[in-house]
Amino acid sequence: MDFKTEGTLVEALGIEMVEMTEGRVVMTMPVDERTRQPFGYLHGGASVALAESAASVGAALLIDHEKELCFGLEINANHIKSKRDGIVTATAEIDHRGRTTMVWTIKITDEDGALICLSRCTVAVVQKK
Template identity: 70%
Template sequence: MNLENTLIEALDMKFIEIGEGKVTATMPVNEKTRQPFGYLHGGASVALAETVASVGAAALIDSETEICFGLEINANHIRSKRDGLVTAIANIVHKGKSTQVWEIRIQDEQEKLICLSRCTMAVVPKKSE
């Protein structure tokens, strides 16, 4: 997986685990991920959530013939955070032929819930180029 010049690199996301049906990654809460009032930006949390779901989905498909894309995502921002590190833990809830549904819990260092998200991934055939 090439992370150069991607949102993953720009937001300093780091993968801890990529397993079958589970992905864990971290992201710092810093000047790159805060909103103007000094708190973790909700959009940064959503970017982290969709990233772990996308990587998890990609690990479950036939990458020779299929590709996956985010189809829908929602997020409930439960708690604010000013600094430190957040960890996203994504688990697959549904693995179908054309869709996957992932639940993502983003938590702080004390395992307090920061954001709860659900992401639906579309699995589609690759087009010949």
């Protein structure tokens, strides 16, 4: 699968791919001036962008690109712990693979493995027109 990042939110936030396998995607993101909120901590929206990116790539690995597209349909996130700098890692794993939807759980952790954010993302699978 071609994973284009140039000119995307993924590039703007410094998100990098670590692992892409069937049913599992791992990505990293720096906690820096691009991803902090005004008070100096990791922005919850940046965590959500990382989580949805990981789930969307994971879903894209599982569809028939000749006939289907996939899009984030719903996402929630529980922000467990704050972080000021360093790197966070999102690990997305599939929980449900249906014909029209997939559900992914994404755990975002810090360098020590501490849970920063726990997210669930539903991805819609639609037929190309």
